[in-house]
Amino acid sequence: MGDATLDYLWTPDQDDTYAFLQGTGQATPYRKNRVADTFAIWNSRANLVVKELPWGLTSPNADIRIRFGGIPQGDILGWSVFANPSIGLAWDRAYIERNGGKFDITGVLSTTVIPENASPTKLEDQKSEEKLLFHELEHTLGLQHEHESALTDKPNPKINIAASFDGDSLMIYPGLEGS
Numbered sequence: 149m150g151d152a153t154l155d156y157l158w159t160p161d162q163d164d165t166y167a168f169l170q171g172t173g174q175a176t177p178y179r180k181n182r183v184a185d186t187f188a189i190w191n192s193r194a195n196l197v198v199k200e201l202p203w204g205l206t207s208p209n210a211d212i213r214i215r216f217g218g219i220p221q222g223d224i225l226g227w228s229v230f231a232n233p234s235i236g237l238a239w240d241r242a243y244i245e246r247n248g249g250k251f252d253i254t255g256v257l258s259t260t261v262i263p264e265n266a267s268p269t270k271l272e273d274q275k276s277e278e279k280l281l282f283h284e285l286e287h288t289l290g291l292q293h294e295h296e297s298a299l300t301d302k303p304n305p306k307i308n309i310a311a312s313f314d315g316d317s318l319m320i321y322p323g324l325e326g327s
Contacts, residue, residue, distance in 0.1 A: 156231035157290040160195040166288075167203040167210035169253060174216040178265045179257070183214060186281045190289060198289075211235050212288045213254045216262065221246050226280050228255030231290035255284055282318045294320040 158164050166187070168175035180200075187198045201210045212234055219227065227247055229237060234254035244250065261273075261280045268274045294317040314320075 164198040165201045165210040166212035167201045169213050169215050176264050179262050186285050215253045215256050216259050225258040225261050226284040228284040228287040
């Protein structure tokens with residue numbers, strides 16, 4: 149793979165898939181539906197189709213492999229692999245112990261933010277749930293943090309696509325708006 153950001157992106161003619169690597173104890177119908185709804189919004193607005201695969205020992209390996217749970221490393225609410233390097237990716241034990249998940253996971257979503265069976269009742273909690281879902285799933289589709297754009301004072305050297313800074317983006321960490 150080259151070092152250009154475009155090498156990381158999914159292609160429009162590619163079959164992009166995701167799966168939940170847990171049973172219904174953590175990957176409850178509500179949580180699975182929230183992920184499916186988020187991908188459906190992207191499917192309707194981008195030239196991509198990301199669809200769910202059932203998970204099981206005999207199932208094909210999905211490109212994006214999602215787990216719900218806690219993350220050992222502090223107050224992080226979610227993480228995900230950036231775009232298509234997730235295909236066939238496996239983590240070592242040290243990474244799993246720091247970040248949660250399993251060896252073949254490509255993203256973890258907090259069960260403290262995404263409730264088990266119903267939408268949060270407080271508006272602030274509903275916004276947190278939506279932001280976490282979009283932020284992490286947008287990483288899986290190839291979007292990087294807004295505050296690491298080549299046009300900011302703290303660019304990520306691995307990113308070579310520059311766009312106007314958007315302080316309202318879901319891809320920016322709280323406190324970095326207007327950077």
